[in-house]
Amino acid sequence: MATLTNPDVTIPNTQEVSFKLPWGIIAGKLWGNPDSEKKILAIHGWLENAGSFDRLAPLLFANELFTQKYSMLAIDLAGHGLSSHRGDGVPYIIMHYAMDIKLVLNQLGWKKLTIFGHSLGGAISSLLAIGISDQIENFITIDAFTPLGIRADQYLNRLKDAVESASTLYSIPDGFKTYPTEEAIIQRILEGNEKLNVEAAKVLAIRGAKPVENGFTFTRDIRIKAGSSIYFLGNSYLEFIQEVLKHIFVPTICIIPNESHMKLTEMISELKFPENYSNKFVSGNHHVHTNNPEVVAPVILEFLNLVSQC
Template identity: 30%
Template sequence: MGLLSELKLAVPWGHIAAKAWGSLKGPPVLCLHGWLDNANSFNRLIPLLPQDFYYVAMDFGGHGLSSHLSPGFPYYSQDFVCQIRRVAAALKWNRFSLMGHSFGGTVGGMFSCIFPEMVDKLILLDSAPFALETDEMEHLLTYRRKAMEHTLQVEAATKPSSVVSPEEMLQRFLKNNPHVGEECGKLLLERGTTQVATGLMLNRDRRITLPEHCFDFISRELFAHAIRKLQAHVLHIKALQGFYNVRRVNDSDKETMLFLIGVLKSVLKEQYQFVEVPGNHYIHMNKAHHVAPIISAFLQSQESPGS
């Protein structure tokens, strides 16, 4: 399945960039990339999926080819959720499916609980529908403070974005993203960088380089309450060598993820399908052929919410 088109959707601060595959007349699927990634995250997976769907992969604001928010306006988790609503309005979609990797799945999960009547199916790729923080009450103010201080520091900095050679850019990227692999790293950098006279510079907004800007950490109680709002059928694909915690320092502790899965199973029952597959956090890129049949069967299933 070849790329159908590049899209540029107008928003008040500029535009949201996206790319589309498949049949314009097919059921719509909005694809959401991970934190600091971009729409190229789905270049390898979507061609392996059923061709009679219409897939749109967007770049979140501040990522890929999408506009950055104006100076003085910080990024918050709700902003990314609202961007899904803006894209749906621009495409005139009243009901659609969501497929999100990592941060994209978390944003998609929040959207699915806030606008449950709009989401038919939700696919989580090594992700979770919310970011849980077991000590949320203890850390909430600390997170908010760090986010504000970081934004102020970036906006006050006069140092321009660094420009490096393509090879150095790739090596830096792989060092920070060891799960990606060289081929997939190059693919993400194609859309995530701009060529200038002396090398490459990253497109992403430097204000989003802290998790506090992108993830809205919530308590277990709020998570359990929110999940009851879901109407969508959920496919949850967990990579066995993937991440278990947004905060990598806590990644060895699987208890939070096990709690999350337990709540999803008990609340959603037959609406929830959990599958574990061998691979790492970027399995949808570096082993797309392993997850494509699972996703394809889920998309083509005739089940609908409430059936």
């Protein structure tokens, strides 16, 4: 095939957008009326892109009330999808992602919004729910409470691993290999993440792969696979999570897939959640919103309907 497309995905009223930041471009896609009363900013997970919401968006916009009130912008984080790669020597760390998003919001001029993130995107969103709390109306997260903390006695080993992985990845001259066909690169996505189904891999490939002379290669920066040297320290990995939860004051729902590997279910009994915070269990794995969007869409619609009545 000459191009990466998925005819099975219906995208309502969508347009490609981009935002010029000091270091490069943040790309994204916007669904719905840009002048809508309510706004949603969607942030994808690690190694993914804005396409992870392609299968969910049509189900949300199939709801008449949602279409009347909301628009949704999904961005590609730096180094992912169609966004620019950071400059040589600049690492990919969570606080930089959060700062990028704040700059995007400044350009948009959004005064209020619902922030919606999956995995890494959920962790970033939790920081924004605190850092720009005056702008955040609601917080939706899938399979992530907050960034994970790390015990101080583990920090040096993590730092060592980060330096070694960065050294290896940064020395690769040409980045990713080339795959001869669309089917081949989709198969590589599936091999790299066995939790994805074929339909999910296809939508991720639309923004996550590009044609080159002898086939296709990945668009993302190979350096994002390097471990970060920046961690949040605490006496236990739960201590930091608990501290963040204490400072999230907006209506929040965490959608937890019952087959997730993130161990959120185990953490729940050890954490205290504020009254504004609810956890909702659904059937599926870590990528439930892309694999099985029909499971996630009703939960989001119900939550937004509930908070609109408060």
